[in-house]
Amino acid sequence: MKQRPIPAMLVLLALPWLLSAPTQAADRAVLANQHAVGANAAGNDMHSRLYQTVMQYVQSQTQGYPGKVNIEIQPLDTRIRIAECAVMEGFTVQGARLWGKTHIGVRCLQSDTKPWTLYVQADVQVWGEYAVTGLPVSQGAALQTTDVVMQTGDLSKLPAGIITDVALLAGKQATLNLPLGTVLRPELLKSVPVIMQGQTVQLNSRGDGFVITADGTAMQTANVGQVVDVKVSSGQIIKGVAQSSGKVDVRF
Known part of the structure; x- marks a missing residue:
């Protein structure tokens, strides 16, 4: 059976719909992609703020350490979504030490949603x-x-x-x-005791711009840095600090 040709008028009426359908689908795809990019950017921003909070906390807690502190933070999985938070603070579990491999907590103090707490792994090198x-x-x-x-x-x-x-x-x-x-x-x-009880020792009395030297008798045995009583010729007892040289320093 011979097919009848589609009237030209119907083709012209359908043409705008045929042209717009792919465009509308593309627009929806672009909007969806923009939404995903925006959500991902927001998530990345929260990750960055989390790391900054951890870094600032560790730096503040390690200022008195005997050396240069280097902090390595284990990144969280980028798929983990962190709810927006206006105020965060770092903390450590009671008894934990910011030394070597450890865990550092971050708690949300102010949020439009429910406050949260997360823990990250860190390596605090000194x-x-x-x-x-x-x-x-x-x-x-x-x-x-x-x-x-x-x-x-x-x-x-x-x-x-x-x-x-x-x-x-x-x-x-x-x-x-x-x-x-x-x-x-x-x-x-x-x-090792540097002063023995009964030993004659030299007292050095130091002040602003002067040093007075006198001899006396140690009243007890003392190690370096320990306080020792020294009896001088007048019978007065003077306290001083034992030095590695065996002398006793008295400071005013």
């Missing part, structure tokens, strides 16, 4: 100097400045309580044999 033995030190031997060298590294990866100030080694001796390269910690050392 780069500084620490004392190690530059020579083998025998048990019972007093540490000399020539026995010790300072090395630089991430203190958070080393044992707790390492010595970072060589001045703390004054008047110390090894409690056991210390091989070359031993990282020095307080438990490896013990204080």
